[in-house]
Amino acid sequence: MSKSFLEVDGLSKVYPDGQGGELTVFEDIRFALEKGEFVCIIGHSGCGKSTILNVLAGLDEASAGNVVMNGKEIKGPGLERGVVFQNYSLLPWKTTLNNIVFAVKARWPDWSKEKVKEHSERYLKMVGLDHALNRKPSQLSGGMRQRVSIARAFATQPELLLLDEPFGALDALTRGVIQDELVKIWEETRQTVFMITHDVDEAILLSDRIFLMSNGPNARIAESVKVDIPHPRARATIFQNPAYHKTRDYLVDFLVNRSGSALPEKDGTPKIVEPAKGVAQSGPASDESETESETAARAVNA
């Protein structure tokens, strides 16, 4: 049995319901991520997506189950996992540059000042903020703040990036621009990303696989939907791909009609779905790597 990069095994979260009883938000969550994958998770509010992400980040504890990354169990937060929060979480008394420097210094404490600064500036340039190095977060727009936050997470080069609905608070136009930037950075760095979103189009644009969660309480990750569209993708052209529409229809149908009753496989792993099978016009290289990771995931699931 091959080991995946990240393995989540039987995670559940139970809260007291305030009337003496207990409320199980989600239960028996099982999935695996491969190195270099971009995976989005979609589900209705209250299904516990954010809690799952926080458990992966080490900021929250699950009631049962465990998470193993690189063969080591995750206990508490760590620099090998970077987090982008929905509300940016920049330190408002630091300038844009110093917000990145702060993180880079924490990651590589023995780097020289110049090296830290140069590295930080490089990542700010990637998100197009090299003109705003010395401005405070309060002097930036919401979109710019989220760019800083993304630059901070990528600059520390974590093995796993966790994005908690990073574009949720942005207007549609800004969101589109930053999605394009995220695609660009990801194509460059090919980091492993686990992201929460509410936006079906965003999920298709960005991810290799999309996890669909059923509704809480007792929510499960019911299905794992493969996005069979080759990289590099672009927001302006992706809708011309027939696989895009097949995938989108499938996701919307799940969220509207089936999220209340959907269940995973009997062994608790998500059902693997390929809604665009046969219609994809995928390039050979990316197709191969995706098949590989899917096979690996299947192997773990089996």
Next chain:
Amino acid sequence: MASLNVRAALLSVSFLILALGLWEMATQPPEAQTGMTEYEMLMGGADQESRVPPPSAVIKLAWAELSNPFYDAGANDKGIGIQLAYSVYRVLTGYLAAMAIALPIGFLIGMSPLMYKALNPYIQVLRPISPLAWMPLALFIIQDSDASAIFVIFICSIWPMLLNTAFGVANVRQDWVNVARTHELSPIKTALTVILPAAAPTILTGMRISIGIAWLVIVAAEMLVGGTGIGYYVWNEWNNLDLASVIFSILMIGVVGMLLDLALGKAQKLVEYKE
């Protein structure tokens, strides 16, 4: 149309002139009457001496005092600068000692709900005690009037700093603490690079309240312990029935208090941040 500042300044000055004018008029000695009553003759015509001095007399005295503020002609005759310097020295010593205790303990209480619950009852009982009520105990234990005055300043300035530090630290946004956690900062580093700057504006507010209270209390404390300081000076001039000096020193107390507040206000500006 002149700017708002210019108009406000003009209005301020005219209020001042009006007030000084009324004061001057109200304190003129009565015109000499042709004959004194029998009582006035018995009092040697001393009536006008016991009036509140007019502003002109206060300004004349202020000019004389401020042109030579640091003279020292014996225990009961020192320049206003020397007296103020004594008071400022006591306030700053007591205040810095209070800071050294209040900031770390405030941090501890803010970080630990356990310590907060354990220490809160004591703070709530000790905080409303008038600082001067400590004076007899301080004099008995310390046996030194100067150190007792400093102790009173210490005890009165500790509470606002302590409570504001605890409040500021306890209310640092969880997001920022999470940023520190995901970057694996040590507890000390988290305290210094995240919690301290985040809580600094609240802490500085406490420090500003404290310096104001300390300056209020020093005058009363020095009236009690005597010897030196602006509080002693006021009381001494009252005993000398030199009301012009009393009024002048009251004004100086106000000016120095304002300067202390301005200094803390500037410091507050330095650590402020917008979210």
